Amino acid sequence: MSQxxxxxxxxxxxxxxxxxxxxxxxxxxxxxxxxxxxxxxxTLKFDVDGTLRVDQSFAYHIExxxxxxxxxxxxxxxxxxxxxxxxxxxxxxxxxxxMFTKIKKVVEAESCHRAVLVGHNAxxxxxxxxxxAKRSQLQSNPFHTFTTFDTATLAxxxxxxxxxxxxxxxxxxxxxVSMAHSALYDAERTxxxxxxxxxxxxxx
Numbered sequence: 786m787s788q789x790x791x792x793x794x795x796x797x798x799x800x801x802x803x804x805x806x807x808x809x810x811x812x813x814x815x816x817x818x819x820x821x822x823x824x825x826x827x828t829l830k831f832d833v834d835g836t837l838r839v840d841q842s843f844a845y846h847i848e849x850x851x852x853x854x855x856x857x858x859x860x861x862x863x864x865x866x867x868x869x870x871x872x873x874x875x876x877x878x879x880x881x882x883x884m885f886t887k888i889k890k891v892v893e894a895e896s897c898h899r900a901v902l903v904g905h906n907a908x909x910x911x912x913x914x915x916x917x918a919k920r921s922q923l924q925s926n927p928f929h930t931f932t933t934f935d936t937a938t939l940a941x942x943x944x945x946x947x948x949x950x951x952x953x954x955x956x957x958x959x960x961x962v963s964m965a966h967s968a969l970y971d972a973e974r975t976x977x978x979x980x981x982x983x984x985x986x987x988x989x
Contacts, residue, residue, distance in 0.1 A: 793835040795895040803897040804829055804934055805888055806979060807910045808972035810863045812849050813856035814909075816916035820849030821877055822865050823968035824914070826884055827976040828891050835987060837980045843887060844969040845880035846872040850920055863966045878921035881914070888927045900927040905949045905975050907933035936975050939982045949975065956981040 795803050806827040813819030825844035831837055849855060849867055860866070867874075888900050904910040911933055918926045940952035949971065953960045958977045964970040 793831050795829075795831065796897050798831070799897075799901070801898045802901040802929065802932070803888075803892045803895050803899070804903045804979065805891075805900045805928070806903040806972050806976040807907075807914065808904060808968045808975060809910050809913045810865060810966060810968045811859060811913055812867070813854050813859050815854070816912040818854045819856065819859070819913075820853030821847045821880070821913060821917050822849065822863065822867060822874075823847060824880055824884065825968035825972040826888060827972045828888070829976060829980065837983045839973065839976045839980065841887075841891070842969060842973055842976075843884065844972070845884065846874040847877055847880050848874040850877055850917075865966075876921075877917045878923065881918055881921055881923055882925075885918075885923065885925050885927055889925065892927055899929050901929045901932055901934055903934040903936065903975065903979050905936045905952075905971070905978075907935040907937075934979065936978050936982070940978060943982050943985065949978070953978050 808825050809821055810823040811819050811821055823844065823846055827839055828841045829837055830840040855867065892900055902911045911928065914928065937947045941947045944952050944955040946952040946955050950960050950962060953974050956978055958974060960974055
C-alpha cells in the first residue's frame with residue numbers, strides 16, 4: 786500500500802464530512818408527532834493502514850416529549866416500555882445536547898466541518914433528530930441538513946441486500962435478531978456494515 790494511502794483521514798476521504806452512524810427507536814413513524822425513545826451514535830476512525838473501524842459509541846434512553854403520540858404497534862416492535870423507571874430515561878433536549886457536544890468534538894478533532902448521518906434508511910433517523918432538535922430549540926445540530934450516507938442503498942449496490950440483518954450477514958458480520966431494535970445494537974451493526982463497504986473501496 787502506498788504511503789499516501791496510509792495517511793488517509795476523514796477530512797480527505799469524505800470531503801470534510803465526518804460520518805457518524807445513528808439509530809433511533811421511536812414511539813411511531815411521524816417525526817412531527819411521535820417521540821424518541823432511544824438514540825445511539827457511533828463514531829468511526831481510520832487506522833494507520835487506511836482501514837475504517839468503529840471508534841466510540843454512546844446511547845441514551847429518552848422520555849417521550851410531553852404530548853407525544855405513542856403507537857402501541859411501535860412499542861410492540863421495539864419492546865420498549867416508556868414508563869419503565871429502570872430505563873433511567875432523560876429528556877430529548879438533554880440527550881441530544883450531550884450527543885451533539887460529543888460529535889462536535891470529534892468533528893473538530895478530525896478537521897472536518899460537519900458531521901454526516903450514516904443510517905439504515907437514514908432519512909428516518911435524520912428526520913427524527915431534526916424534529917427533536919427543533920422541539921428542544923437546539924441550535925447546535927452538527928449534522929448536515931440533508932445529505933446522508935444510507936447503508937440500505939450502499940448494501941443494495943455492494944451486497945444485493947437492503948434489509949439490515951441480511952446485509953450484515955452477507956458481509957459476514959454477526960447479527961443477533963434478539964438484540965435488534967436496540968438503538969445501540971443496531972447502530973453498531975450498521976457502523977460495521979458501513980466500514981465493510983468503505984473498506985472494499987480502498988482503491989478509491
